[in-house]
Amino acid sequence: MLTVRAPATSANLGSGFDVFGAALERPADVVRLSRADRTTIEVTGAGSQFIPEDPEKNTVGAVAEALDAPAHIQIDKGVRPASGLGSSAASAAAAAVGLNELYDRGYSREELVPIAAKGEAVVSGDAHDDNVAPSIMGGFTIATESGVTQIDADIPLVACLPDIVVSTRDARRVVPEHARVDQLVETVGNAATLTTGMHRDDPHLVGRGMHDTVVTPARAELIDGYERVREAALDAGATGVTISGAGPTVIAACEEPAQRAIASAMLDAFGERGVDARAYQTRIGAGARVF
Ligand SMILES: Nc1ncnc2c1ncn2[C@@H]1O[C@H](COP(=O)(O)OP(=O)(O)O)[C@@H](O)[C@H]1O
Numbered sequence: 001m002l003t004v005r006a007p008a009t010s011a012n013l014g015s016g017f018d019v020f021g022a023a024l025e026r027p028a029d030v031v032r033l034s035r036a037d038r039t040t041i042e043v044t045g046a047g048s049q050f051i052p053e054d055p056e057k058n059t060v061g062a063v064a065e066a067l068d069a070p071a072h073i074q075i076d077k078g079v080r081p082a083s084g085l086g087s088s089a090a091s092a093a094a095a096a097v098g099l100n101e102l103y104d105r106g107y108s109r110e111e112l113v114p115i116a117a118k119g120e121a122v123v124s125g126d127a128h129d130d131n132v133a134p135s136i137m138g139g140f141t142i143a144t145e146s147g148v149t150q151i152d153a154d155i156p157l158v159a160c161l162p163d164i165v166v167s168t169r170d171a172r173r174v175v176p177e178h179a180r181v182d183q184l185v186e187t188v189g190n191a192a193t194l195t196t197g198m199h200r201d202d203p204h205l206v207g208r209g210m211h212d213t214v215v216t217p218a219r220a221e222l223i224d225g226y227e228r229v230r231e232a233a234l235d236a237g238a239t240g241v242t243i244s245g246a247g248p249t250v251i252a253a254c255e256e257p258a259q260r261a262i263a264s265a266m267l268d269a270f271g272e273r274g275v276d277a278r279a280y281q282t283r284i285g286a287g288a289r290v291f
Pocket residue numbers: 050051052057058059060075080081082083084085086087088089091092123124166167168169245246
C-alpha cells in the first residue's frame with residue numbers, strides 16, 4: 001500500500017485563466033492506494049457525502065483507467081469539493097502520482113499532468129490542467145498546450161472559503177466568450193507582472209498582477225459578498241485579491257505579518273452578509289508527496 005498527500009491549489013490567480021496555478025501548503029487530500037483487480041473507491045472527510053464513489057464519476061477512477069492501473073483507492077478529503085481550491089484535482093493528482101509508482105509506470109511529474117487532467121474532464125466538462133499541474137509539481141505553474149513551466153515561489157496567502165457552493169462546471173458557463181483588445185493588453189501586462197513577482201518571491205508584484213477585468217467580474221456575481229470581502233482584505237494589507245479557481249474561495253496575496261489581520265477581515269466581511277466562512281493562512285508550497 002502507498003499513501004500520497006496532494007495539496008489544494010489556487011488556479012487562475014486573476015490574470016492567468018486556465019493557465020496559472022499555485023500549490024498551497026494547506027489544506028490537502030490524503031489518498032491510500034493498493035493494487036487490485038478492479039478499481040474501487042472509498043471517500044471520507046470534508047464534503048465526502050457529495051462525492052461519488054463510482055469510478056466512472058470520481059476523478060481518481062479516470063486516472064486509474066488512463067494509467068491502466070486498477071486499485072482500491074481510499075480518499076481522505078481535506079479539500080472540500082466545489083471550493084475553488086482544486087478539490088477534484090487534488091485527488092486526481094494524488095492518484096496519478098501514487099499509481100505511477102505502485103505500477104512502476106515511469107512517467108515524469110510533468111508527463112503525469114495531462115493524465116491527471118483526464119479526471120478533471122469527468123467533473124468540469126473539460127480537461128483544464130491548471131489545478132493538477134501545481135498539485136503534482138508544486139510551486140507556481142504555467143500550464144499551456146506545449147507543457148508546464150514551474151517556479152518554486154514562496155508567497156504568503158490567505159484563502160477564505162465561504163459556506164457557499166459554486167461548481168466549476170456552472171462557473172465555466174458564465175465566462176465571457178469575447179474580450180476587447182484593450183482587455184487583452186491589460187491581461188498580458190498583469191500576467192507578466194505576476195510571473196515576475198513569483199520569480200522574485202515578491203508579494204507586491206504578485207498582488208498587482210492578480211488584477212483581471214475579463215473573467216473575475218462575471219464570476220464575482222456568484223459569490224455573495226465578494227466585493228466587500230475583497231475591499232476588507234485590501235484594507236487589512238493584502239497586496240492583491242481575486243477569486244481562487246472558479247470560486248467561491250477568495251484568495252489574497254500578502255506579506256507574512258499581515259496574514260492574521262487579513263484572514264480576520266475577510267471572515268468578518270463574509271459574516272456581515274450572514275455567510276459562514278473559514279480562512280486558511282497558507283503559502284505556496286510543495287507538490288504531491290508519497291509516503
Ligand atoms: N475525488 C474527488 N474529489 C472531489 N470532488 C470530486 C471527486 N471526484 C468527483 N468529484 C466531484 O467534483 C465536483 C467538485 O469539483 P469542482 O466543482 O471542480 O470543485 P473544486 O473547485 O473544489 O475542484 C463535485 O461535484 C464532486 O462530487
